[in-house]
Amino acid sequence: MALARHSIVAWVAAHVLPREPAVRRWLRRKGLADTDVEDLVQEAYCRIAALSSVDHIAQPGAYLFQVVRNLHLEQLRRNKVVAMTVLTDQEASSIIDDAADPERAAIAKLDLLRVEALIAGLPDRCRQIFTWKRVEGLSQREIAARLGVSEHVVENDVMKGLRLILASLEGMQTQGDGREGGTHAGRRQRA
Numbered sequence: 001m002a003l004a005r006h007s008i009v010a011w012v013a014a015h016v017l018p019r020e021p022a023v024r025r026w027l028r029r030k031g032l033a034d035t036d037v038e039d040l041v042q043e044a045y046c047r048i049a050a051l052s053s054v055d056h057i058a059q060p061g062a063y064l065f066q067v068v069r070n071l072h073l074e075q076l077r078r079n080k081v082v083a084m085t086v087l088t089d090q091e092a093s094s095i096i097d098d099a100a101d102p103e104r105a106a107i108a109k110l111d112l113l114r115v116e117a118l119i120a121g122l123p124d125r126c127r128q129i130f131t132w133k134r135v136e137g138l139s140q141r142e143i144a145a146r147l148g149v150s151e152h153v154v155e156n157d158v159m160k161g162l163r164l165i166l167a168s169l170e171g172m173q174t175q176g177d178g179r180e181g182g183t184h185a186g187r188r189q190r191a
Helices: 002-029 034-049 060-080 089-093 102-120 124-135 140-147 151-176 184-190
Strands: none
Touching (some): 002 060, 002 151, 102 124, 102 151, 140 151
């Protein structure tokens, strides 16, 4: 299974990541705010990462567009739902707490620390641009203005940062394959 995860990460880096700018432009033309664009793209990556195999995907660009389109349609449907009225105390007490168990919370915290370390290891300008874009949610235009560079430079550095992080994660998964405990992805697949 770890080999399959490795091949999905490599496939995303080679075939999906280069198509991200076109997807972002398409979403912006639809009038979506930068934060909504960011959310949809990140959710698309999550959906693709959750696949057990990508062998069935013949056209990665079209697949990415379809995933993002479906996510956007789901978002539109959710937004049309009428807000619920205030629950009575009895109704509220019957709702089950879906909070993550302590183990999942600890694993998530470790994953966050790993990603933060990977971001910290990026080259200076790339790290700054990546942080402003992916963590703080600034637009490419805002980042370009702050640094006095073109939006193309910003886009390239964000993609470079993501590629470096994906490559590092791929290396972590490969190193963890033979050890007990391994990586988070390895534990999830063995469970």
